[in-house]
Amino acid sequence: xxxxxxxxxxxxxxxxxxxxxxxxxxxxxxxxxxxxxxxxxxxxxxxxxxxxxxxxxxxxxxxxxxxxxxxxxxxxxxxxxxxxxxxxxxxxxxxxxxxxxxxxxxxxxxxxxxxxxxxxxxxxxxxxxxxxxxxxxxxxxxxxxxxxxxxxxxxxxxxxxxxxxxxxxxxxxxxxxxxxxxxxxxxxxxxxxxxxxxxxxxxxxxxxxxxxxxxxxxxxxxxxxxxxxxxxxxxxxxxxxxxxxxxxxxxxxxxxxxxxx
Amino acid sequence: xxxxxxxxxxxxxxxxxxxxxxxxxxxxxxxxxxxxxxxxxxxxxxxxxxxxxxxxxxxxxxxxxxxxxxxxxxxxxxxxxxxxxxxxxxxxxxxxxxxxxxxxxxxxxxxxxxxxxxxxxxxxxxxxxxxxxxxxxxxxxxxxxxxxxxxxxxxxxxxxxxxxxxxxxxxxxxxxxxxxxxxxxxxxxxxxxxxxxxxxxxxxxxxxxxxxxxxxxxxxxxxxxxxxxxxxxxxxxxxxxxxxxxxxxxxxxxxxxxxxx
Numbered sequence: 001x002x003x004x005x006x007x008x009x010x011x012x013x014x015x016x017x018x019x020x021x022x023x024x025x026x027x028x029x030x031x032x033x034x035x036x037x038x039x040x041x042x043x044x045x046x047x048x049x050x051x052x053x054x055x056x057x058x059x060x061x062x063x064x065x066x067x068x069x070x071x072x073x074x075x076x077x078x079x080x081x082x083x084x085x086x087x088x089x090x091x092x093x094x095x096x097x098x099x100x101x102x103x104x105x106x107x108x109x110x111x112x113x114x115x116x117x118x119x120x121x122x123x124x125x126x127x128x129x130x131x132x133x134x135x136x137x138x139x140x141x142x143x144x145x146x147x148x149x150x151x152x153x154x155x156x157x158x159x160x161x162x163x164x165x166x167x168x169x170x171x172x173x174x175x176x177x178x179x180x181x182x183x184x185x186x187x188x189x190x191x192x193x194x195x196x197x198x199x200x201x202x203x204x205x206x207x208x209x210x211x212x213x214x215x216x217x218x219x220x221x222x223x224x225x226x227x228x229x230x231x232x233x234x235x236x237x238x239x240x241x242x243x244x245x246x247x248x249x250x251x252x253x254x255x256x257x258x259x260x261x
Numbered sequence: 262x263x264x265x266x267x268x269x270x271x272x273x274x275x276x277x278x279x280x281x282x283x284x285x286x287x288x289x290x291x292x293x294x295x296x297x298x299x300x301x302x303x304x305x306x307x308x309x310x311x312x313x314x315x316x317x318x319x320x321x322x323x324x325x326x327x328x329x330x331x332x333x334x335x336x337x338x339x340x341x342x343x344x345x346x347x348x349x350x351x352x353x354x355x356x357x358x359x360x361x362x363x364x365x366x367x368x369x370x371x372x373x374x375x376x377x378x379x380x381x382x383x384x385x386x387x388x389x390x391x392x393x394x395x396x397x398x399x400x401x402x403x404x405x406x407x408x409x410x411x412x413x414x415x416x417x418x419x420x421x422x423x424x425x426x427x428x429x430x431x432x433x434x435x436x437x438x439x440x441x442x443x444x445x446x447x448x449x450x451x452x453x454x455x456x457x458x459x460x461x462x463x464x465x466x467x468x469x470x471x472x473x474x475x476x477x478x479x480x481x482x483x484x485x486x487x488x489x490x491x492x493x494x495x496x497x498x499x500x501x502x503x504x505x506x507x508x509x510x511x512x513x514x515x516x517x518x519x520x521x522x
Contacts, residue, residue: 029341082407083498115340123335143269147279151328154283182425185306193433199280200443207273215272
């Protein structure tokens with residue numbers, strides 16, 4: 001699985017201010033949280049589909065299609081075991097199959113799938129540096145933002161290093177596929193150790209290079225990348241805030257709940 | 262817990278934090294496609310990394326664990342529950358080195374005596390249980406998933422990695438990192454511990470709180486036992502209100518214990 005999902009499509013969503021995108025991410029969490037009924041969640045699902053089309057994010061959704069299906073299926077199933085409310089439609093040993101448990105479980109599955117869709121959309125349209133810029137504008141300290149960016153950047157390098165070591169060891173006849181799941185995982189330990197030590201060798205040099213460039217002298221350092229707030233960003237901010245308020249109103253007036261008889 | 266704040270002043274610790282996070286994410290993301298229980302959790306050999314990094318980099322590993330998990334979460338769907346996941350992973354990286362400092366002060370975690378092995382298992386279990394409690398509690402509070410699913414799977418998943426993989430990696434890496442003077446005690450020699458009596462009291466509170474929360478969470482989320490003082494409206498699935506009243510105080514005791522350690 002690639003560590004970056006970003007797709008350079010240059011859509012209107014791509015060009016939004018990072019703070020607006022991070023705010024939209026939180027508003028989606030907020031909106032999804034307040035309602036339980038699948039019908040109340042459906043408009044958000046339709047919005048996700050429209051945004052996926054507008055941003056050209058379908059390749060990422062297609063890549064994760066099984067995750068979406070399994071997420072909904074197993075969440076519905078899990079809640080049919082634990083949500084034992086409403087008259088049972090069929091008597092089964094562990095599963096309580098009632099209309100209420102089915103609707104509740106499917107609603108939970110849909111919620112989680114919409115949260116996954118939100119994160120896929122966010123990563124498809126937002127670069128790492130935009131994400132950290134957005135977090136910093138929302139009050140996350142610069143050093144924390146820097147660590148997040150650096151971690152995002154280093155992870156693919158470590159995966160590449162690990163693959164190189166795997167290939168080198170395989171060429172020498174080392175069999176990574178022998179034994180059961182735990183034995184196999186243990187056979188990857190000789191791969192992790194050189195990657196780990198290589199990373200540590202980088203750490204010292206990186207720290208010195210950062211300090212030589214004045215890292216941490218100012219709490220609000222300047223940046224080459226500038227993200228000006230434009231009229232379209234303010235409009236998007238208002239629309240997103242409106243969605244959040246609308247979903248809270250749906251909850252407040254009792255329209256998003258599931259009725260149990 | 263003051264070192265979790267102080268470490269951000271040290272550039273080398275910031276880099277080690279990013280490296281811990283990147284290593285964690287680098288192993289976490291490829292295994293996102295190997296679900297253990299689809300929609301709930303996946304196979305996580307990556308959980309060996311925070312334990313190893315905790316013994317090496319202390320507070321940097323704690324933040325690294327939280328950030329690495331956040332990066333991984335973006336590929337399995339982020340949501341409001343991930344705030345609990347962030348804190349849970351922070352604790353998963355924080356508890357091992359702190360608890361080790363109390364029960365095995367000055368000893369190397371790679372010594373192979375029965376006492377050292379028992380202490381190692383104990384600190385990994387303490388970290389895993391708190392991590393599982395926090396995620397299970399948070400997800401049940403939000404009524405996303407029952408405590409009894411996540412609260413147990415996470416302990417199992419974490420302990421498998423901590424016992425089968427971490428010791429091997431630690432055995433290969435720890436002596437080299439110590440020789441290179443890259444342990445957190447070398448990078449931040451200014452760190453001072455609280456008096457031993459306070460730290461022991463903290464550890465006792467942590468263990469009491471987390472074990473109580475685990476037992477209470479399992480009993481309440483399955484509906485097996487609901488305290489009689491709770492109103493009848495709390496004693497219905499998904500038991501989110503019952504979990505809020507019964508498990509939350511125990512979680513806060515555990516977190517207060519972690520703070521005193």
